Amino acid sequence: MTLTFALIAVLLIAAVAGFLGRSRARAVRDGARLNSLPIYHGAYGFLWALVPALLFLAIWSPLQGRLIEDAVLSTPQGQALPAFDMARDAITSEAYEIATGQREAGFNPESTALAPVYQQFINRYGGIGGGFAILLALAGAAWGLTRVRANFRARAGVERWLMGLLIAASMIAILTTLGIVLSLLFETLRFFSMVPASEFLFGTQWSPQMALRADQAGSSGAFGSIPLFWGTIFIGAIIAMIVAIPLGLMSAIFLTQYAPAKVRSVMKPLLEILAGVPTVVYGYFAALTVAPAVRDFGLSLGIPASSESALAAGLVMGIMIIPFVSSMADDSIAAVPQAMRDGSLAMGATRSETIRKVVLPAALPGVVGGVLLAVSRAIGETMIVVMAAGLAANLTANPFDSVTTVTVQIVQLLTGDQEFDSPKTLAAFALGLALFVITLILNLIALTVVRRYREAYE
Template sequence: MTLGVALLAVLLVAAVASAIAYRRASALRVARAKGARLNSLPIYHAMFAFLWAALPAMIVLAAWSPVQSRLVDQAVLASPEGRALPDSDIQRESILGEAQDIARGKIEAGFNPESTALAPRYHEANGKYAAIGGAFALLVALAGAAFAVTRVKFEFRARSGVERWVMLLLMAASTVAILTTLGIVLSLLFESLRFFGMVSPTEFLFGTSWSPQMALRPDQAGSSGEFGSVPLFWGTAFIGAIIAMIVAIPLGLMSAIYLTQYAAPRVRAWLKPILEILAGVPTVVYGYFAALTVAPIVRDFGLSIGVTSASSESALAAGLVMGIMIIPFVSSMADDSIAAVPQAMRDGSLAVGATKSETIKRVVLPAALPGVVGGVLLAVSRAIGETMIVVMAAGLSANMTANPFAAVTTVTVQIVQLLTGDQEFDSAKTLAAFALGLLLFVITLILNLIALTVVRRYREAYE
């Protein structure tokens, strides 16, 4: 028996318990003994039985899975073949990994001959401990099913029981989300503190030179590396917050105005989904478009106007495509904000003689401005976290320049560069990625909080 088979058996027990509870509740509903009335519908009794039979057993299986993995490893290492393994941790891990793959049927034979001898031990131990865990989970499922079925009575409030289970599931989901966020912050924070123990925070936050390459010998030039993050954040702001916004804000806002104020309902029903498709296009596709189509056009344009430093990798090419990518973010938020403006305000403006365009410019847009600003800030947050477009169209050079035809890079690109390949987390070069991630996380969080605050104030005013 495997844990997958045990899970299927648990679900089967839960389904049978649900069917029995439904039939018993339906029979009670028809009987109405002594004028009594069933408190909850039969479907709630069925759901109550299914939840009591399935969820506790599934929790047992989830908790048993890591325990089983550890017990299997101990059993294999305690076998004669396991005791004969080399003392080197690297060789041992390699042999054990190959033995696991052979036991699971992923490969037929390993590079190490010892792995073939260990595979039957893994198969035997896995079957033994999976049977133990599966049997215990089945007992829990049967106990839960018996408890739920015996609760099927006239006065039992099955609906309240189901709602309590749903509430627990919602709380568990919320807790997982919160703990995940906390884990991300703590992992960034601890590694960032290690980095700041090697590099001064002042140099990192205010330095203007970025060259994290570490020399192999102390007498080499630049052996200590340079970790000034200002060029990286300037490149991020230049591409994502300046060039991209110059493209996204006018196009997104005008699209929203047309779709809400001028377009016919049938036209809006077609154009709005087509516009929002842009948000679902993979960023690597935008990167190909920027590198193969937009970048050569930008380079040729720069050379034609006399910019001799125009490069095929430029901030302008990446920013233009990134602006196109985030148009739906600005457009959707602006669309919702404009549509939420009370019709009485439009009617009042038209009643005093204003034209439709004057009403939009002087009444609708000022009233919808908080929502529009919130959408812009959310779009900026999305733009500064983009990586693929910058890698493929803007380059990897950490240049602090205002020339849009020059190659620049961003924080996210450098994080990818620092963590690419087999890295050891004991050098300032590798740990710098966590410091960059922490600072970018803080900036993005602040932008999101500002956007949510603005949108909340808008909703309170018009809902």
């Protein structure tokens, strides 16, 4: 029995339980007045049959894979496999794919011989897990059907189930965030046990390449993160914002204050399409169109310009985040009461003066919050920087030079097969934790600004 078959059986049992619960409640209603509608009695039986069984399958599914692997390796065929982990993993992976029908034969003869053993334990543990899930569904269905009575508050029971599911969903999100933070923190502490925190936080040289022997050149890497964070700020928080803030804010002002309704209904969706363009497309645009143009522009001014520059990446990144700034500014400006505009115009102010002295000050908290959220989005961008700004960790204020960012270096450090016991690889976790803290601080500042200076209008 496979877990897929068990899942289908559980769904059928739950559907039958819901139908029978509703039917029995209708039969009871003919002789007495029900506390809850028949549909709630059916939903109560459906949830009791479905949720516990699905929860068990969700727990058993990853556990089953580990049990099968341990059982296979404990057999004589498994113990005869090579001791080298990579070779053994390749053989067991091929054997599992053969056993599950994903391929007909493997490259290693051992995998073909091991496939029947895998098939045996897959059937055994699949039968155990699937059978228990079906029994659990039947027990839940029976319990739900026994509760069908005239005075039973089935609606309250269904609401308790739904409340529990909502709490579980929120706890999954919270625990996932906590797990990410703890994993980053644990690996970061390992990194700081090898590299001083002062060097990482205040160093100005970034060269994480570690030699295999002490007599090789560059046997000790440099892990100063200042060039990386400066490149992140330079591209995402300076150049990109110089592009995004004026264009986004002026777009929002035009669409809310000047554009006719028909023009706004067309231009606003077109503007928001920019938010749905994949970042790799922006990266191609930056590398093939903007970067050569920026280089030629710099050379025409007599400034040495790299083919991969901070200016090219920042310009395209600014275009990418225009919808974030424009959307938040649009909502904030639209929330300003029309009476304030009419009062300003009635006192003799022009439309532009009303916008500058009445509308924008009233909408400023939302605009600032949108800008900070856009900065958080920009400093986490990777593809545009990889394709347009380069990989060189330069501490420079020249926008025509090549720079890199934190996210790009994380990708470089974790690309390929890596052993997580060297400072080079663990540096990626330290960079990730620092970037997480910076982004969190920016988001908290944005929320604080919006809440503190938000105006409530009737």
